[in-house]
Amino acid sequence: MQFGLSESQEFLRDSARKFFAGECPSAEVRRLMETDTAYDAALWSKLTDQGYTGIIFPETLGGVGLGQVELMLLMEEAGRALLPGPFFSTVVLAGSVLDAVASPAHKNKYLAAICRGEARATVAILESGASWNPRDVHLSVSNGKITGEKLFVSDAAVADFIIVIARNGVFVVESKARGLNISPMSSMDLTRKLYTVEFAETPAEEIGTTANLARAFDIATAALAAELVGGMQRTLDITVEYAKTRKQFGKPIGMFQAVQHQCADMYLETESARSAVYYAGWALEEKSPDAATAVSIAKMYASDAGRTVGNRGIQIHGGMGFTWENDVHLYYRRAKGSETAFGDATFHRERIASLVIDSGSVVAKSA
Amino acid sequence: MDLNLTEQELSFRDELRAWLAANLPKDWSEWREKPIEESFPYLRAWQRKLQEGRWAAVSWPKEFGGRSATLMEQAIFWEEMARVEAPPMANSLGLGLIGPTIIAYGTEAQKERFIPKILSAEEIWCQGFSEPNAGSDLAGLQMEAVLDGHHYIVNGQKVWTSYGWVGDWCELVVRTDPSVAKHKGLTVLLVDMKSRGVEVRPLRQMTGESEFNELFFRDVRVPAENVLGKVNDGWNVAMSTLMYERGSYGARLHLIFKRYITRLIALARITQRNGRPAAEDPLIRQKLAQCFAEIEIMRFNQMRAFSRITATGVPGPEGSIQKIFWSELNQRFQQIAQELLGPYGQLQAGDPHAIDNGMWSYGYLRTRGNTIEAGTSEVQRNIIGHFVLGLPRSY
Numbered sequence: 136m137q138f139g140l141s142e143s144q145e146f147l148r149d150s151a152r153k154f155f156a157g158e159c160p161s162a163e164v165r166r167l168m169e170t171d172t173a174y175d176a177a178l179w180s181k182l183t184d185q186g187y188t189g190i191i192f193p194e195t196l197g198g199v200g201l202g203q204v205e206l207m208l209l210m211e212e213a214g215r216a217l218l219p220g221p222f223f224s225t226v227v228l229a230g231s232v233l234d235a236v237a238s239p240a241h242k243n244k245y246l247a248a249i250c251r252g253e254a255r256a257t258v259a260i261l262e263s264g265a266s267w268n269p270r271d272v273h274l275s276v277s278n279g280k281i282t283g284e285k286l287f288v289s290d291a292a293v294a295d296f297i298i299v300i301a302r303n304g305v306f307v308v309e310s311k312a313r314g315l316n317i318s319p320m321s322s323m324d325l326t327r328k329l330y331t332v333e334f335a336e337t338p339a340e341e342i343g344t345t346a347n348l349a350r351a352f353d354i355a356t357a358a359l360a361a362e363l364v365g366g367m368q369r370t371l372d373i374t375v376e377y378a379k380t381r382k383q384f385g386k387p388i389g390m391f392q393a394v395q396h397q398c399a400d401m402y403l404e405t406e407s408a409r410s411a412v413y414y415a416g417w418a419l420e421e422k423s424p425d426a427a428t429a430v431s432i433a434k435m436y437a438s439d440a441g442r443t444v445g446n447r448g449i450q451i452h453g454g455m456g457f458t459w460e461n462d463v464h465l466y467y468r469r470a471k472g473s474e475t476a477f478g479d480a481t482f483h484r485e486r487i488a489s490l491v492i493d494s495g496s497v498v499a500k501s502a
Numbered sequence: 503m504d505l506n507l508t509e510q511e512l513s514f515r516d517e518l519r520a521w522l523a524a525n526l527p528k529d530w531s532e533w534r535e536k537p538i539e540e541s542f543p544y545l546r547a548w549q550r551k552l553q554e555g556r557w558a559a560v561s562w563p564k565e566f567g568g569r570s571a572t573l574m575e576q577a578i579f580w581e582e583m584a585r586v587e588a589p590p591m592a593n594s595l596g597l598g599l600i601g602p603t604i605i606a607y608g609t610e611a612q613k614e615r616f617i618p619k620i621l622s623a624e625e626i627w628c629q630g631f632s633e634p635n636a637g638s639d640l641a642g643l644q645m646e647a648v649l650d651g652h653h654y655i656v657n658g659q660k661v662w663t664s665y666g667w668v669g670d671w672c673e674l675v676v677r678t679d680p681s682v683a684k685h686k687g688l689t690v691l692l693v694d695m696k697s698r699g700v701e702v703r704p705l706r707q708m709t710g711e712s713e714f715n716e717l718f719f720r721d722v723r724v725p726a727e728n729v730l731g732k733v734n735d736g737w738n739v740a741m742s743t744l745m746y747e748r749g750s751y752g753a754r755l756h757l758i759f760k761r762y763i764t765r766l767i768a769l770a771r772i773t774q775r776n777g778r779p780a781a782e783d784p785l786i787r788q789k790l791a792q793c794f795a796e797i798e799i800m801r802f803n804q805m806r807a808f809s810r811i812t813a814t815g816v817p818g819p820e821g822s823i824q825k826i827f828w829s830e831l832n833q834r835f836q837q838i839a840q841e842l843l844g845p846y847g848q849l850q851a852g853d854p855h856a857i858d859n860g861m862w863s864y865g866y867l868r869t870r871g872n873t874i875e876a877g878t879s880e881v882q883r884n885i886i887g888h889f890v891l892g893l894p895r896s897y
Contacts, residue, residue, distance in 0.1 A: 138505060138809040141503060375892070379894070389891075390895070402890060403827065407799050429798075484792055484795070487794060491794055
């Protein structure tokens with residue numbers, strides 16, 4: 136048994152870290168977050184050149200064919216850099232949904248375009264009830280047309296197509312379709328923009344049933360947890376650096392146990408979230424029977440820890456932590472968006488309860 | 503990353519399972535509730551039996567009677583032992599902490615003299631580290647040892663000594679040079695507990711029982727050849743013992759915790775709350791799920807730590823994460839049990855209305871010690887702050 140990264144996994148992580156440090160430094164994040172969409176075509180083509188847009192998809196579609204653990208590592212690094220724009224929406228979310236539900240013809244058309252870096256996409260799930268429970272989806276498509284509204288749709292303005300989760304299936308709506316109206320929602324995270332998407336007798340093409348959506352959503356959920364881990368790590372790094380250099384009462388504030396012990400807790404939570412994410416990635420890759428539980432454990436823990444690590448990071452920075460110019464709040468904003476996306480800790484605790492309490496399957500697994 | 507067991511790990515596990523199937527005593531459940539003074543001979547016999555199969559000290563090198571087991575194999579060993587609810591071994595400090603320290607620092611004569619009897623449970627070992635004025639600041643300990651010819655004359659007091667009441671020998675940290683910096687004047691002595699001038703008193707803890715003892719040394723003569731390691735190098739010897747303390751302990755914990763939460767979930771199903779089973783109460787469900795998740799994360803952290811130690815060869819200060827994680831989780835868990843059980847949670851062993859014979863009231867009190875013993879949570883956070891994050895030392 137080996138719960139460390141393999142050499143090739145370490146290589147992927149290190150090269151991703153280097154890539155993001157070079158192409159997506161804080162100044163670039165701040166430039167993009169001030170734009171309407173946080174999307175940059177030049178950055179996208181570099182992501183494509185790295186193979187990131189096809190990371191987990193089959194080589195026959197132009198993907199790289201790597202596994203779920205590799206996706207977690209990439210998302211962790213993207214989170215550390217606070218990568219702005221539609222990478223999660225397009226590759227992780229829309230890509231995984233297409234991979235899980237679409238027919239071969241639809242994969243060739245839509246997923247291959249994502250892998251090749253030619254298309255941006257997103258998935259419209261929530262309605263006005265804002266429930267992550269699939270039972271609460273009400274919109275449905277009749278006679279190839281859809282009417283109604285989806286909310287909290289990430290990166291919809293730059294999507295070439297929108298995948299719509301409807302009551303009676305999974306559909307795709309092209310961005311130029313008639314009756315489609317996309318308008319921004321003003322939300323906390325400036326690096327991943329949210330939109331309302333209205334449909335009025337809008338043509339929608341069915342690409343598959345909702346039967347296999349769970350796995351795609353589990354991949355997206357785990358990837359968000361991985362992204363949160365990267366953000367926590369960056370928040371911890373910035374904060375520890377500050378605690379070493381900022382002096383009060385003639386000493387670095389990191390010398391005071393009231394500060395030092397909070398840093399220790401940030402470390403404990405970051406590492407624990409990372410362990411949970413790696414395990415979730417492995418369980419998804421192996422299609423292990425406890426994969427859904429593992430994903431919920433990771434998202435539950437990372438959702439809470441992403442927030443508390445941010446709380447401590449801001450507090451330790453003192454007045455500086457409350458300024459716009461300090462980066463900690465940018466991670467804090469992203470963490471809130473990612474906390475609620477695909478269910479917060481409360482949602483996932485209930486899911487864990489239904490998986491382990493109701494089924495009576497609390498099995499003491501041996502190594 | 504591959505969380506499946508390797509061929510070698512599988513064959514280790516299967517060999518152990520086969521041995522346990524043939525040798526695990528069937529009557530442990532009749533003994534486990536009894537006071538340890540009564541069950542101790544039983545535990546000695548169990549350890550002897552394990553060692554007949556070379557299972558008492560799997561982590562030890564083969565030439566000393568172990569199996570040179572890898573960390574993963576050690577983890578498998580403890581998991582299997584927990585899985586079958588095997589009795590503990592009588593000489594757990596000797597096997598887990600002191601034996602490995604003697605193997606690392608002892609002379610040939612010391613190894614020959616002590617190691618076989620640690621394995622056979624003929625000689626039980628205790629550990630004399632903490633003192634009334636030296637807890638977290640262990641290096642500040644004051645027990646003095648003065649060389650007089652070929653003997654050290656030892657005077658002073660130790661506290662929180664596990665197995666003191668039954669100990670034949672003690673790994674004792676003493677001050678041999680009070681004139682130098684506090685870490686530099688310490689020496690480790692191997693002391694015969696039957697020596698004249700050694701007095702052992704039970705220390706009654708807040709649970710009402712006495713797991714630990716106080717040791718009083720009055721002009722105790724210890725032969726100079728019983729110094730372990732070098733004179734005045736006792737800090738390094740003692741630290742090496744403490745490293746083993748964090749070692750593979752976590753491996754068995756998650757199974758023990760999982761057994762507890764399985765029991766608690768079963769209790770939640772039969773406990774009524776507002777006219778329905780507590781297991782259907784949304785708030786109780788939230789808390790049980792949180793606990794279940796954290797027990798899993800404890801396991802994931804442990805697996806990662808083992809893999810890291812296996813790759814780098816050194817146990818890092820990350821062990822402090824585990825210590826904080828399990829001890830604080832255990833306290834939260836016991837609190838959830840109390841919330842679920844309501845007034846029944848406070849009933850102690852022997853009360854006819856007590857649930858699980860008072861296990862939950864005992865656990866609630868006993869876990870307060872978890873964040874204190876084996877390095878307080880505060881000390882662990884200092885270790886993470888300074889040694890992991892590189893923050894300036896706070897003390």
